[in-house]
Structure formats: C-alpha cells, structure tokens
Amino acid sequence: MKKRQLSVIEIHIEKIVFAIASIALLALVSLQFLSPITVEVNNQTVAIENAADEVVDAAVLLDGQLKQAESIEVPEAEDNGGMVKAMSPEIDVDPAGLAIAWEGIDVGDDPTETQEDIDLGPQERYAEITVPALRNVVAGVFEGALSPSAVTEYSEQLEAIVGTQQPFDVRGVSVSADFPVAELRDSLTNPPAGTPIRQTWYQGRMEILDVELYRQRQNEDGTWSDAELVNAVPGAPSLREQLIDGLDDRRAQDRLIQQMGNTRGAIRQPPMLPFVAGEPWAEPQMLAARATGDREIQKDDLVSQIREITRDIDRRESRLERLRDGGRDNRNSDGIQRQIDEIQEQIADLEAERSELVEELRDLGYEIDLESGQFETRRVRENQREGSNRNRGDAGPLLEAREDTVMVWAHDIEAELGHTYRYQLRVSLVNPYFDQARLLMDEQKPLANDATIVSPPSEWSDPIVLLPHEVFMVRQAKAEASALPTDRDLLSSRAQANFDLYRFHYGYWRKGAISLDVGDALAGEISVPELPIFSVDDPNAQNRRGEDEEEMTSDTLMVTSELHLIDVVRRSADVNEVVLAASSGRLEIRLPNDPA
DSSP states (O other), X not given: OOOOOOOHHHHTHHHHHHHHHHHHHHHHHHHHHHSOOEEEETTEEEEGGGHHHHHHHHHHHHHHHHHHOOOOOOOOOTTHHHHHHHHOTTOOOOGGGOOEEETTEEESSOTTOOOOOOOOSOSOOBOOOOOOOXXXXXXXXXXXXXXXXXXXXXXXXXXXXXXXXXXEEEEEEEEEEEEOHHHHHHHHHSOSSSBOOOHHHHTTTOXXXXXXXXXXXXXXXXXXXXXEEOOOOTTSOOOHHHHHHOOOSHHHHHHHHHHHGGGHHHHHSOOOOOEEESSOOOOHHHHHHOOTTTHHHHHHHHHHHHHHHHHHHHHHHHHHHHHHHHTSSOSOHHHHHHHHHHHHHHHHHHHHHHHHHHHHHHHTTEEEOOSSSSXXXXXXXXXXXXXXXXXXXXXXXXXXXXSSOEEEEEEESOOOTTEEEEXXXXXXXXXXXXXXXXXXXXXXXXXXXXXEEEOOOOOOOOOEEEOOSEEEEEEEEEEEEEEETTEEEEEEEEEEEEEEEEEEEXXXXXXXXXXXXXXXXXOEEEEEEEEEEEEESOTTOTTSOOEEEEEEEEEEXXXXXXXXXXXXXXXXXXXXXXXXXXXXXXXXXXXXXXXX
C-alpha cells in the first residue's frame, strides 16, 4: 500500500499551536502589567495604589456625618395608632405623640422641620505639628577658583559674581545646622495634646523640601541689617521656585515629593560648585577650623606632640622587651610580670592619646606617616575624610533617619567681600494636613491651607568676616628719634613700616612684601607662578570637568590702595601704631598683624 505524504501544515501543526498560545499569553501579560490598574471608589476611578487612602477618607467622612447629624424628622403615619394597638394591645401609649429616640434620631416632633447646614467634619481634634528649630549653627568661609565649565554652564547667575575672565575666583560662606528629626517624630506619634495625626498622611511623605539660608550684614555702627534670603547655589537641586509658585492640591504635593526622587540628600546638603584650584570644599565645621594663619601652627604643634609620644612609646617598648628577656630565668618572675603589666597599660594609654592627636591632625586636613619614623604629613582632601560628608549619603526618608539629628547646610556665594555677616537657617517640610480641610474641624481647617510647614528660625551664627580681595598687614614698624644736624635740640621722628601684601588669586592668597618710609604709598607687586588657562570643550558635560588646558600664564599682581604712611607712634614698650592717611584726609591706625 502506498504511503500518504503529510502536508506542511500537518508536519508543523504542533509548532503552530504553540506559537498561537504564546502570542495569546504575551497579550494577556501585556494587558496585566502595561495597562494601569484602577478601581472604582466612591464613584471615582483611582489607581490601585491610592485606593486605600480614598477608602479611609470616605470612611472618615461617613463617620463625621453620623456623628454630626442631629435630628432627622420622620412624618407621622395617618393611622399609626391602630397599627400600634393591634400589635401591642397591652401597651398603654398615645400613638399620636409617640416619640422614638435612637442615636440622635427624633421622630414625632414637627414633621416639616429640616436641617439645612450639616457640618460634615469629624468631631476629633488632631494634634498640631511642632516643628523644632535647627541647632548648632556653624558658618565657615570657603575659597577657591571655580571650574570654567561650571561658570560657562551657569553664566547667567555666575558672571556677575566671578566675572568673565579666568581665573574665576570665589569666596563665600557655608552654613550648617542640625535638624532634630527625633523631636519631629515624637510630635507626630506622641503629641502632648490632641489626637495623633493619621499615619497615612505623613508616612513616606514627610520630607525637607528646602533649606533656607538668611543673612544679616553688620553696619558701621555695629547694628545688623534686615535679614535677607540667600539664593540657592546654581546647579544644586532646588524645589524653591515650585514652592513659591504654589501647589494646587494634594496630588500636586505628591508629584513634588516624587520629583525629589534621589535628590533628598542634595536638597538637605546641596553640593558646592567644583573648583579647579584652592582648598577643597569641606562641610562648615571643617571650614570654621581653617583659622587663617593658625592652621600651620596647629599642625606643627600636633606633629610635635605625636613625635614625643611616639618616642615615649618606643622607650617603653624597649624596656618591655628587656624585661621579658631578663625575666625568663629570673626567680623574681612575679615582680617582673607586674612591671610588664604596668608598662603595657602605660603604652596603651599613650597609644590612645596619640590616636586622639592623629584624629585632630586629620580634622585639620593632614595625614601623618608614623611607620617611617619621619613624621611627614600630607594634605588630605576633605571630601575623602571619613565623616566629612556625614548624612550626605543618607537619602532615605527623613523620619527613618538613623540618628536623632540630620545635618543640613546651604551656601552663600553672593555676600559682598570686606564685610561681616551672620547667618540663620530654616527648613521647609511637607505639610501632612495640606488639602485635608474636609477631614478637619472648622477651627483646624486653616492647617490645610499651605503645602509646606516652616521650622522656627535657628539662632544666629557667630559673626564671620569676609576679607576684601586685597589685604595689607603690618609685619614690623619702628619710630626712630634722631637729632637734626642743623639743630640738635629739634627732634624729628623718622618712621618706617614693613607690610605683607596679600591678594586672592587663582584659588589662593598670594603674598608679597614692601617697606615704606613716611610719605610712601601703600602699594606693591606680587609675583605668581605660571598657572593654566582652560578652554571649555563641553560646558554641558555631566561631570562639569570638560576643560582642556590651553596655555600657561604667569603674571605680576599689582596691589594698590589710597593710603600713605604718615607716622609710626610708640604705643608701649613693645607695640608701635602705624598711622596711615587717605587722600581725603581720613586717618587709619594699624597694629602689627592686624589685617585690613
């Protein structure tokens, strides 16, 4: 019998069926995961993730209606007396005046009376949120030369501050403070009065939306100017403009919180613009520790102490080794062991003391080599120090912070040089009551008006001085009295003063020196080494370091003023006052090591 040849369809039927089933399965999965999942709640279509909040809100509204409803009038039936008597002949009642009181529902009074204004709010007073003020305000000066690519990228904001020619030198103030997040948590969960706010209103939503920095400038008479809000640093994540524009409803508030995304940490601790020269930026505690002129002295003093302690440790360890070697065959082994134990305790104490000094040195920005015995130090970039960016990487929800406080900071790059300032910090947070007026009692409804709540102002920082661009400092002054050749009874004061000149250039203070006689102008030159000038290849580069070195340039900086040396007056046996005069006739008195 001849075999029948199978058709192509018959041969591949299993594959065809499998393909059709796979396509159907893919379509089902796409519908499941790509289409938004919604549900119907209270005649409104809402996303499944928001359904719980809508149900809870509807329940609160219903509960409020039940609690607030007074009397609902039910008209009498025309012939209810016969019905009542038929059903309960043993009860002697007046059916026409029968009144049934049940949960506030009164039946039997005027059947035409109605209640027109029913308050739908719940009879429950929520606790008001107590936002604590920031504490431990610290201000420190930063100095450096900005990256040319950053200046190009934010030219509109920065050119008025740093100009249009390299180097783009900038000096300003960074201010930090601690926000007591633990106190905020207690205010939400354990308020002193009132019902705690509903957890669904703040859980995962309570965030710092803005860190507001205010400054005051000291006037000539010692008073302070009005406080003014400092603008945010260009390029730093900021929601301030959107907050100023206002939010329409709670959904807009939720969108703003979602927009924060992974920028929580940068909003609490905005980054500084990148430098190409100068001291690396550090958090304000470190900046405040950089005392001008004292840092090297502090470093040398700490290195000296570490050196002496290390030598003391070495001497004791040598003594310890000798005791161990001599005590092996010694009959007085117990006495030797006691000496060994005492020396080991002494070494441990010395090592602990040395560790503290090493940490202090590191806080100044230096590391020390203890292994080589040379005690050489090297500079440490502060952004590489452990703890220098405390809490910065903690971009988790605010209320889940591990510490009791969260550090926040802000920067001022617009303060005018040559003046004294003080600073104050506040934070703006999400207001959980926003757009929830329908769920609040009448007297609490204003709590729902604003999208944010603002902390009380912190204490003012200590005054901080921003030195002018050029500084003259008296290094030495002398007033010498000598007799004139023509008249030995007439004395003339021949004064002389030596000045150190400083000018901030390319991220650092450059130094020169001059010697003045009476009548000389307070002016001089400062030589600077060759320094690079950059061309910007990609001003929009994400890392903002798209500079290519174009050329090297050296320069001589001219430092000038309107002042002239007039005299040097002996103030005491050890101190001479330098008298300077301006062309206007104004006099200035300078003392050695007094910057101005």
